[in-house]
Amino acid sequence: MPDVTADYYPPGTPCWVDLMAPDQQAALDFYKDLFGWQGEIGPPEVGGYAMCTLNGKPVAGIMKAQPMNEGDPMPPTVWTSYLASSDADATQAAISAAGGTVMFPVMDVMTVGRMLIAVDPTGAVFGVWQPVDFFGAAVVNEPGALTWNELHTSDMAAAGAFYQQALGLGSTPLEGMDNYHSLNVGDRPVGGMTTLEGTPPGTPPHWLTYFAVDDTDSTVDALVKAGGNVLVPPFDMMAGRMAIATDPQGAVFAVIKAVSP
Structure with missing residues (x-):
């Protein structure tokens, strides 16, 4: 884009x-x-x-x-x-x-x-x-840039109602995917929402950041060589080929090579 x-x-x-x-x-x-x-x-x-x-x-x-205060945990x-x-x-x-x-x-x-x-x-x-002077990411949906934000939640109904009331985000189930909704501003999908199914036990609700890449498998290989860890190996899904990983310090994120429109 x-x-x-x-x-x-x-x-x-x-x-x-x-x-x-x-x-x-x-x-x-x-x-x-x-x-x-x-x-x-x-x-x-x-x-x-x-x-x-x-x-x-x-x-x-x-x-x-x-830490917020001296003695608080990191x-x-x-x-x-x-x-x-x-x-x-x-x-x-x-x-x-x-x-x-x-x-x-x-x-x-x-x-x-x-x-x-x-x-x-x-x-x-x-x-x-x-x-005010800065509106946010100035490039998206290109390799190396932000491409999707996805809420993983323990209660989709409660979360959907909250984001609708607090931020005006609508929630629409995707056809054939009971556990996945698009989050919409008006008629435009701007994010996703799903359950915690498939995440490691004890994983709290969270927003997952997706970055676009030009080759998911080679990106994951480079990530591992640099000290990162793979949580979900590359796999093909409706939107493209994706993987979920952590950086060497433990931050979780996803990478995806999107399917061509």
């Missing part, structure tokens, strides 16, 4: 992903080798946040994981999906009214936007992004 603009992300649409990792530089090096990203640890005024780019266009962020190493909002304060209120929990209330991120982190009623963590 060509470079996208702010119009690509109406409210409710996944618009950005970022990673919290204990070793930020190691994460930057891993994803540079795997996806061809460029990025470096940012200045102190942005907490060292690294904006990763692909061919000069922002595609994802990587930050150093740190937060998990995870990719976080952010859903677009035109009014973060109103979305925060809607999240609470719909039964979600706000982990980090609305905050200004310099002049680039406003954000919050929340948990849906089934336990999946997600972010909300209100753009």
Whole structure:
């Protein structure tokens, strides 16, 4: 897909992903080798946040994981999906009214936007992004870029009702797939929702980030050589050939070579 603009992300649409990792530089090096990203640890005024780019266009962020307070445990190493909002304060209120929990209330991120982190009623963590100077990923659906965001939940009915009320996301079952729904903004599918079936025992509800690749098998081979682990080996499915893996620090993500339209 060509470079996208702010119009690509109406409210409710996944618009950005970022990673919290204990070793930020190691994460930057891993994803540079795997996806061809460029990025470096940012200045102190942005907490060292690294904006990763692909061919000069922002595609994802990587930050150093740190405990909230001295003595607290290190937060998990995870990719976080952010859903677009035109009014973060109103979305925060809607999240609470719909039964979600706000982990980090609305905050200004310099002049680039406003954000919050929340948990849906089934336990999946997600972010909300209100753009100001920065609208999100500027390239998607190309090798090395974000291509899909998928909610894995213990209660599809409860999750569907929550995201409809809090963010205006509709939920539509896919024909022939009882346990898979598309998440829609209007008539446009912008993400997916499924159960926790097939995940390791004890896996909590979560949002899974998919990155596009030009060859799933070779990407997985490179990932393993770089210290990553394969959770679900490459397999063919309706949308393409995909795999689920972890990076060397344990962050889970998926890669997919999509079928040609």
